[in-house]
Amino acid sequence: MAILVTGGLGYIGSHTVVELLNNNFEVVIVDDLSNSEKFILKNIEEITGRKPVFYPFDLKRRELLTQVFDAHNIEGCINFAASKAVGESQLKPVDYYENNLFSLINILQEFKEREISNFIFSSSCTVYGQADTMPIDENTPLKTPESVYGKTKQMGEEILIDFAKAYQRKITLLRYFNPIGAHPSAKIGELPIGVPNNLVPYVMQTAAGIREKLNIWGNDYPTEDGTAVRDYIYVVDLAKAHVAALKKLMQITSDGTVVDIYNLGTGKGSSVLEVVTAFEIANHVEVPYQVCDRREGDITIAYANADKAERELGWKSETTLEEALKTVWEWQKYLETKK
Numbered sequence: 001m002a003i004l005v006t007g008g009l010g011y012i013g014s015h016t017v018v019e020l021l022n023n024n025f026e027v028v029i030v031d032d033l034s035n036s037e038k039f040i041l042k043n044i045e046e047i048t049g050r051k052p053v054f055y056p057f058d059l060k061r062r063e064l065l066t067q068v069f070d071a072h073n074i075e076g077c078i079n080f081a082a083s084k085a086v087g088e089s090q091l092k093p094v095d096y097y098e099n100n101l102f103s104l105i106n107i108l109q110e111f112k113e114r115e116i117s118n119f120i121f122s123s124s125c126t127v128y129g130q131a132d133t134m135p136i137d138e139n140t141p142l143k144t145p146e147s148v149y150g151k152t153k154q155m156g157e158e159i160l161i162d163f164a165k166a167y168q169r170k171i172t173l174l175r176y177f178n179p180i181g182a183h184p185s186a187k188i189g190e191l192p193i194g195v196p197n198n199l200v201p202y203v204m205q206t207a208a209g210i211r212e213k214l215n216i217w218g219n220d221y222p223t224e225d226g227t228a229v230r231d232y233i234y235v236v237d238l239a240k241a242h243v244a245a246l247k248k249l250m251q252i253t254s255d256g257t258v259v260d261i262y263n264l265g266t267g268k269g270s271s272v273l274e275v276v277t278a279f280e281i282a283n284h285v286e287v288p289y290q291v292c293d294r295r296e297g298d299i300t301i302a303y304a305n306a307d308k309a310e311r312e313l314g315w316k317s318e319t320t321l322e323e324a325l326k327t328v329w330e331w332q333k334y335l336e337t338k339k
């Protein structure tokens with residue numbers, strides 16, 4: 001019996017594969033390497049001493065996916081594979097809908113035909129938009145996301161709920177807040193391909209001298225220091241939540257529909273300036289910055305109420321912001337050795 005992990009060589013996927021292997025799951029990865037690199041597979045093997053099965057192809061190729069389901073006894077899927085750049089999604093909407101939704105539908109067709117259950121979906125707190133109250137729990141009303149990327153997440157959730165209801169299957173939607181950090185071994189982390197859009201990779205590259213200055217997008221928000229607030233969750237903690245969610249889903253033996261939804265965050269909001277300062281203190285480096293206009297589409301504040309995950313999955317975030325930011329710097333040093 002094996003778990004299919006799509007996008008398993010990507011940032012969150014690779015950390016989750018490590019946790020799955022450490023928990024003795026058999027893992028089958030499908031990843032087309034569109035936003036990841038093959039050396040991550042070797043490093044996963046070095047960290048865990050175990051070898052996941054790996055297929056390098058695009059999930060939109062249904063016939064290849066069918067062969068994977070024929071070859072392995074798949075009993076569940078964690079679906080990370082998706083395109084995730086918010087700005088790019090506005091410029092290439094059709095490509096984003098195609099990649100994020102066709103991939104999902106192809107997997108669900110296999111599930112449907114083979115009576116497989118246990119599906120875990122990577123969703124995002126972007127489905128809440130700018131929530132009216134903080135912290136954000138799972139009952140906070142959803143808003144139409146600003147970006148095409150966000151819409152693919154909301155549509156993905158709806159497709160999965162309909163799938164679970166119609167075919168009596170078990171699904172879990174995990175809404176991540178802002179994942180950061182790298183594995184303590186510094187052998188896997190977020191690959192900086194091109195100019196980073198996200199805060200922490202940009203901070204990392206600025207500290208390393210790859211970027212001259214961090215642009216802080218706005219200091220006129222109605223927050224304590226004027227910069228926007230997010231909930232930064234350590235990626236290894238996030239990976240562990242997937243294992244907990246999968247175990248819970250697999251333990252449910254009764255036939256029938258199960259739709260579980262969990263917010264995964266720390267419960268604590270940090271401003272952009274707080275992240276910059278924490279990075280400097282944790283790593284004894286300087287992060288030069290300048291304040292610029294707000295970035296279009298950004299919200300003011302988002303942080304999670306993750307009590308439901310603690311109650312029902314026995315999971316909670318354990319790593320502090322400073323600890324997580326230390327692993328970011330170790331990862332940057334590792335990347336320099338690979339040049």
Ligand SMILES: NC(=O)c1ccc[n+]([C@@H]2O[C@H](COP(=O)([O-])OP(=O)(O)OC[C@H]3O[C@@H](n4cnc5c(N)ncnc54)[C@H](O)[C@@H]3O)[C@@H](O)[C@H]2O)c1
Nearest residue numbers: 007010011012031032033034035036058059081082122124
């Ligand atoms: N990183 C975040 O801030 C964040 C926040 C919320 C939700 N998410 C979601 O979590 C998931 C994982 O994010 P990540 O940060 O690890 O991204 P990532 O880009 O590092 O990983 C995604 C992986 O999927 C692969 N992939 C993409 N399209 C594919 C396809 N059609 N066929 C096969 N492989 C394909 C890529 O090569 C990559 O390795 C995504 O669904 C993302 O939308 C991420």
Ligand SMILES: O=c1ccn([C@@H]2O[C@H](COP(=O)(O)OP(=O)(O)O[C@H]3O[C@H](CO)[C@H](O)[C@H](O)[C@H]3O)[C@@H](O)[C@H]2O)c(=O)[nH]1
Nearest residue numbers: 124125126197198199200202215216217228230272295298
């Ligand atoms: O160079 C930068 C990059 C970011 N920021 C600021 O840092 C904060 C965090 O920005 P990120 O881009 O790291 O994260 P977002 O919260 O904007 O978006 C991320 O989290 C979302 C969920 O809320 C989606 O999942 C999305 O895919 C993912 O990129 C924002 O206030 C942003 O304006 C800067 O000031 N400078």
